[in-house]
Amino acid sequence: MELNTLTLTQAIEGLKTRTFSHAELIAACTDRIKSVEPNIKAFITVNQKVTNGIPIAVKDNFNTNDIETTAASDILRGYVPPYDATVVRKLKEHGMMILGKTNMDAFAHGSSTEASDFGATSNPWDLERLPGGSSGGSAAAVIADECIAAIGSETAGSIRQPASWCGVVGLKPTYGRVSRYGLIAMASSTDSPGPITKTVADARILYEMLAGFDPYDATTGHQPVTSEIINIKHLTIGVPKQYFRSEAQNGVNQRVLDAAKVLEKLGARLVDLSLLDPEYAVSVYTILQxxxxxxxxARFDGIRFGHRRDQFNEENxxxxxxxxxxxxAGYYDAYYAKAQKVRTLFINDFHKAFDAVDLIIGPTSPSTALKKGASKDHVMFGELQDILVEPSTIAGLPGINLPCGFIERLPVGMQLIGPQWSEDKILSVAQMYEEQTLWHTQRPKL
Amino acid sequence: MAHKKLTRFEIKHVAKLSNLLLSDPELELLGKELSETIEFIDHLSEINTDDTPPTSQVGGKTNEFREDHVLPGLSQKEALKNAKRTHNGYFVSKIQWS
Incomplete structure (x- = not known):
């Protein structure tokens, strides 16, 4: 078995038992990068200076000390941060090493990785297709086995949607669960760093590594990070009709309903649910974001770091x-204030739903990976792709994407959403589903 | 809600607020695209929010305090390392007229 194909769980175990060395593990990943990167282009920078640690790919909007950090924007080309983001510091403290910095939509503005100033990333399942975004480089690097695991960030869908399109696990933690310190800000009220991994067990390892209060980010919560395994037999899972949309690609809804049946067989109780129309969340998110x-x-003034503001791309x-x-002046009440009020309605709607159910299941994306070029000339492309993850985002809820099938050799993803701070419940149910299926073991031919 | 089609004057005003120098074709294109987006988000006006307070944060936190100790930060060299122009340990910017 090639070492680059290992899961994080297997890599930790193999290093512990001295079955292989850090150097061998790193070499396997860098060899894989050399062989597949000309086609995939998941990385903006590959770290040449590492010799120790488990190779993790990190989205290029996390500040990494002494490693160029661009957020995939021309405005930050050449920027070398003098400090590590809290997420990066914690990774290093736990024996992980930064294998490289992954491609994304510039400043995370998009859902395709096509709005990168460094060129698009290809979806490893079909090089003519998009990996999703904005953490598309991280998701592509994981499914292409260029790294052991990866870190992404989600503002609305940017972990879950590329995980769905690439067929990997992506956990978006509760807002405030993982520190934003050193993450190049997009929308500060929803930005949430999280893991993109080959398995649910790996997602849990990284999540527990990264979660917790950080004095450098006052929005992080003091809630304890536990490692509880919760039995699915006592859980009720809501199936919201508004998330199984008629315009979804043929087959996507069915794959997710099939997955719900697997959860039912495991002992969960499925109930129909009615939630606010996610289309309104698209508008709320669009305004607030x-x-x-x-x-x-506004901080990018070209004085302290970075280049001039004319280097922002069209989307930015x-x-x-x-x-x-x-x-x-004159529009604040009509748009911003209105959006924050409708956001309250979404939060209340979820509160009500979670009185009746433990978790909610739905498709992550209404489609499988779209062709390159799909995002061009569509001003609302990203938001409409992320329609099914935006309601939970504006409410600050955690969610996970899991591979749950294929349509014409392209992965389909389902999401599980829970109340704030319910990561244990989400990860437990996700783990039980994964143990019953083989979707996560599938790999593209490269 | 507000009118949907942005005028050229409005677009220029927003570009100024955004500290962006835009060419005429860019102004034209962005004006059109912004009008499209505003038309899309306009459906929020269908929702009654008369008795709904706006969300200010989702985390439920109140203030986060810490002891007022001076902690180590970036050195001057580190802070200046990415600046295009420096002088005597300072950033150099264009003259700002108010």
Whole structure:
């Protein structure tokens, strides 16, 4: 077995029993990168200086000390941070090493990785297709076995949707569970770092490594990070009709309903659920995200770091402009304030739902991976791709993507959403599902 | 809600607020695209929020305090390392007129 194909769990075990060395594990990944990267282009930077640790790919919007960090934007080309993000520091403290920095939509503005200033990443299942985004490089690197595991960040779908399109596990933790310190900000009220991995067990290892209060990010919670395994037999899982949309690609809804049946066989009780139409969440998110982007990207003045503001790409400019428009005098109440009120309705809606159910199941994305070019000339491309993950995002809820089948050799993903701080429950159910299926063991031919 | 088609004057104003220098074709294109997006998000006005308070945060936290100790930060050299222009240990910026 090639060492680069190992899961994180297997890599930790193999190193412990001295079956192989760190150097061999790293060499297997760098050899794989050399062989497949010309086609995949998952990495912006490959770290040449590492000799020790378990190779983890990190999205290029996490500051990494002494390793170029660009957020896939021309404006940060050449920027070498003088410090590590908390996520990166914790990885290193736990014996992980930064194998490289992965491609993304510039400043995470997108759901295709096509809006990268460094060129698009290809989906390893079909090189003519998109990996999803914005953490598309991380998801592609994992399924292509270029790394043992990866880190992504999600503002609305940016972990779960590329995980779905690439057929890997992606956990978006509760907002405030994992520190944002050193993560190049997109929308500060929803940004959530999280793992993208080959298995649920791996996602749990990385999640437990990264979660917890950080004095450098005041929005992180003090809730204890536990490692509880919760029995599915006592759980009720809601199936919301609004998430199984008629316009979804043929077959996607059925794959997810089949997965729900697996959970039922394991002992969970399935109940029908009615939630607010996710289409309204798209608009809420669009307004809030642009507003926060316009404020967060104001710091790029080319004085302290980075280049001039004319280096922002079209998508970045579009988002900054809309944000400033909705926050400007005369429009604030109609757009920003209105969006925050509708956000409250979504939060209340989920509260009500979680009085009746433990978790919610639905497709992660209405389709399998789309062809390259699909995002071009569609101003709302990203938001409409992320329609099924945006409601939980604006409510700050945790969710996971799991591979649950294939349509014409392209992976389909399902998501499990839970109440805030319910990662243990989500991971437990995800783990039990994974043990019953072989979807996560499938690999593209490269 | 507000009118849907942005005027050229509005687009120029927003570009100024955004500290973006845009070419005429860019102004034209962004104006069109922003109008499309605004038309899309306009459906929020269908939802009654008269008695709904706005969300200010989702984490449920109140203030987070720490002891007022000086902690180590970046050195001057580190802080300046990515600056295009420096002078005597300072960043150099264009003259700012208010």
């Amino acid at each position: 642009r507003a926060e982007v316009s404020s967060n990207l 400019k579009r988002r900054i402009m809309l944000g400033n428009y909705t926050l400007s």
